Amino acid sequence: MSNSSNITGDSLLYLTDNQLRQGIEAMFFAYRGFTADPDRILGEYGYGRAHHRALHFINGSPGTTVNNLLNILGVTKQSLNRVLRTLVDDSLVEVKIGVKDKRERNLYLTSQGHQLQERLSSAQSNRMRKAFKNAGPNAVSGFKIVLEAMMDPELNRIYSNLREEGH
Amino acid sequence: MSNSSNITGDSLLYLTDNQLRQGIEAMFFAYRGFTADPDRILGEYGYGRAHHRALHFINGSPGTTVNNLLNILGVTKQSLNRVLRTLVDDSLVEVKIGVKDKRERNLYLTSQGHQLQERLSSAQSNRMRKAFKNAGPNAVSGFKIVLEAMMDPELNRIYSNLREEGH
């Protein structure tokens, strides 16, 4: 209502309340789809999304510390620890004492951990590949630009750092 | 690794594993940002995201039934009912007996409900507006195309129906 007939000529005509609402709902439904396949697989193992996230980021930054992971995931150490403990107990994650600073713990996936991570990753990647393929290169670029602009500055910083690591 | 050097000439060169991983992480971080502002507001009221979702979709489809809402939200009626009960008790949502079918309950926001919904909506819309403005019209269009392609077919159907209602 606030701007649906606010024709100011500043080339922002496309930002009606309706389109913003559609964007919000698109995020909601797309995120559901985005997590649906991994959720099914995780269910087999009695794991949840929290386990997936830990596996994902340990895989992407092998040897990362607990503190680093806490910053990326944005949860408390008590919450992360619960998940990490089960992953270590189940031999999916290996913990090594830091070499430079012995207080730190460096986290790695075991071969079993890699196996599950790969299963989860490929399920999610397949869906994203189909979506990307369907939408075309221009849409993919737009998708990423909008998502980056939607992150908190802090999260965007973390995201950019991860991008640099992976090439 | 599976396709990062798979130059097949089918114009899919942009879909490297790295870019898919980046897309996955972009969704993760963007969704955090997307929910951050409403989460803060909801905290003031002792509500959670479930309350936000109910308010959002009741606002978008006034008079909607419980069953309809269940299909949109994809949760059990027990789960929805808990949320709906607090919203009714707090006079944010009004329940009217269906006219055609008296078993049905039609849901409406009260003026108080509209007030909170508006607060939540404008916080979320402001962030999305900034992101859209920053990214430009082409990016916005790409954003929506990819998100739609990422939904489950069932969710896409629901999403499209809602789009038709809102003009």
Place this chain on the structure above:
DNA sequence: CTTACAATGTCAACAAGACTGACTTATTAT
């Protein structure tokens, strides 16, 4: 009219995953 089905609501029990707060143990830095 009776029987079946549908829409809603409710009770109880459970689990994941987040939180706070307090406290310990190593280790490093000042």
Place this chain on the structure above:
DNA sequence: ATAATAAGTCAGTCTTGTTGACATTGTAAG
């Protein structure tokens, strides 16, 4: 020596999801 940091742990709470069972009311079909 003392203080700060990294990690782990114990205990308790909350939201939000689940299952399963059951009750109520209204509609539809025979």
